[in-house]
Amino acid sequence: MQKKSCQFSSKKVDYYFDADFALLEKLVGKEHTVLITDENIYGLHAKKFKGWNSIVLKPGEEFKIQPTVDAVIEELIESGADRKTTLVGIGGGVVTDITGYVAAIFMRGIRCGFVPSTVLAMVDASIGGKNGVDVGIYKNLVGTIRQPDFLLYDYSLLKTLPETEWINGFAEIIKHSCIKDLRMFKELEEKKLSFYKKDKAALGKLILRNAMLKSKVVEQDEFEAGDRRLLNFGHTLGHAIENMYELSHGQAISIGMTMACHLSAKLAGFKDTDRVVRVLEQYGLPTYAEFDKNAAFDVLQKDKKKERTTMNYVLLDKIGKGIVQQVPMNQLKTLIDELPA
Numbered sequence: 584m585q586k587k588s589c590q591f592s593s594k595k596v597d598y599y600f601d602a603d604f605a606l607l608e609k610l611v612g613k614e615h616t617v618l619i620t621d622e623n624i625y626g627l628h629a630k631k632f633k634g635w636n637s638i639v640l641k642p643g644e645e646f647k648i649q650p651t652v653d654a655v656i657e658e659l660i661e662s663g664a665d666r667k668t669t670l671v672g673i674g675g676g677v678v679t680d681i682t683g684y685v686a687a688i689f690m691r692g693i694r695c696g697f698v699p700s701t702v703l704a705m706v707d708a709s710i711g712g713k714n715g716v717d718v719g720i721y722k723n724l725v726g727t728i729r730q731p732d733f734l735l736y737d738y739s740l741l742k743t744l745p746e747t748e749w750i751n752g753f754a755e756i757i758k759h760s761c762i763k764d765l766r767m768f769k770e771l772e773e774k775k776l777s778f779y780k781k782d783k784a785a786l787g788k789l790i791l792r793n794a795m796l797k798s799k800v801v802e803q804d805e806f807e808a809g810d811r812r813l814l815n816f817g818h819t820l821g822h823a824i825e826n827m828y829e830l831s832h833g834q835a836i837s838i839g840m841t842m843a844c845h846l847s848a849k850l851a852g853f854k855d856t857d858r859v860v861r862v863l864e865q866y867g868l869p870t871y872a873e874f875d876k877n878a879a880f881d882v883l884q885k886d887k888k889k890e891r892t893t894m895n896y897v898l899l900d901k902i903g904k905g906i907v908q909q910v911p912m913n914q915l916k917t918l919i920d921e922l923p924a
């Protein structure tokens with residue numbers, strides 16, 4: 584086990600890397616704790632939940648909605664939860680988003696922790712304090728920014744993770760390397776997914792490195808005025824096409840990153856698009872895809888990052904160095920129309 588801490592504006596968050604699930608009992612105790620998870624994880628890791636109060640949700644993004652929050656709150660009331668209760672979310676981003684949100688609003692805020700069970704949640708979703716639910720077609724429209732008290736990393740949970748979810752997580756890992764960490768990018772170039780799945784030590788190091796990379800970025804810019812925006816690399820076009828086609832988040836941002844590389848070449852003299860594309864494909868991710876450019880642009884028009892006539896777009900100056908550049912919307916339209924498929 585390796586303990587690290589990050590000091591966010593409102594709270595210090597403790598990270599227990601390479602830990603065993605059993606550590607949870609020492610951190611919170613069974614009596615005043617409620618675990619929240621989903622049916623898949625509960626079914627696959629039933630032993631871990633023995634003796635704990637648990638709330639089991641239906642899996643999937645389609646249940647990341649307010650009615651689920653209401654149902655959790657009712658279960659909490661029934662089980663006699665109070666201000667002293669700690670909520671612990673054990674799962675992927677859906678579970679940790681809901682858990683963090685309920686913990687933020689129940690009795691105006693109770694303690695909470697996360698045990699991320701997907702690569703994506705370990706390196707991204709469970710870090711940074713953003714939580715909440717979707718409303719109709721709008722993802723994460725309602726929620727808060729509130730840091731958890733702790734994160735516990737038990738890599739043994741990943742033994743049951745489906746291949747597609749591994750690939751999803753590696754899309755965010757590649758993203759981190761592109762915007763901030765050339766050395767990690769080079770390591771990823773040399774290895775492949777099957778290596779990390781087999782080599783527990785290498786995987787542990789990679790996850791820790793990514794979790795700390797994201798944490799440092801958030802620590803310096805919790806409310807997204809500067810560097811935190813870099814984490815949106817690939818996400819602007821990515822989010823637009825994620826909803827239009829049935830793509831996983833990792834697939835969508837991989838296509839988004841490929842397109843952002845091409846925009847970077849045109850707007851910032853970026854020279855390594857092929858290298859980024861090669862790594863994405865090496866980890867099973869799609870890169871060039873035909874998509875309805877007019878429809879995608881219409882979605883971009885509604886993006887949170889859009890100002891009146893310009894959009895803050897995350898580009899690469901070089902591998903390991905992301906930059907934010909204001910791109911006029913009409914220029915963006917032309918650039919997107921010219922993108923290769």
Ligand code: ADP
Nearest residue numbers: 623642675676677678700701703704740743744
């Ligand atoms: P994320 O947002 O982190 O990708 P989700 O919460 O959407 O994660 O979870 C993705 C899917 O993977 C869900 O169906 C979930 O039940 C399942 N899942 C999460 N963790 C595990 C695990 N350790 N083993 C098997 N399936 C898992």
Ligand code: ZN
Nearest residue numbers: 755818832836
């Ligand atoms: Zn993402």
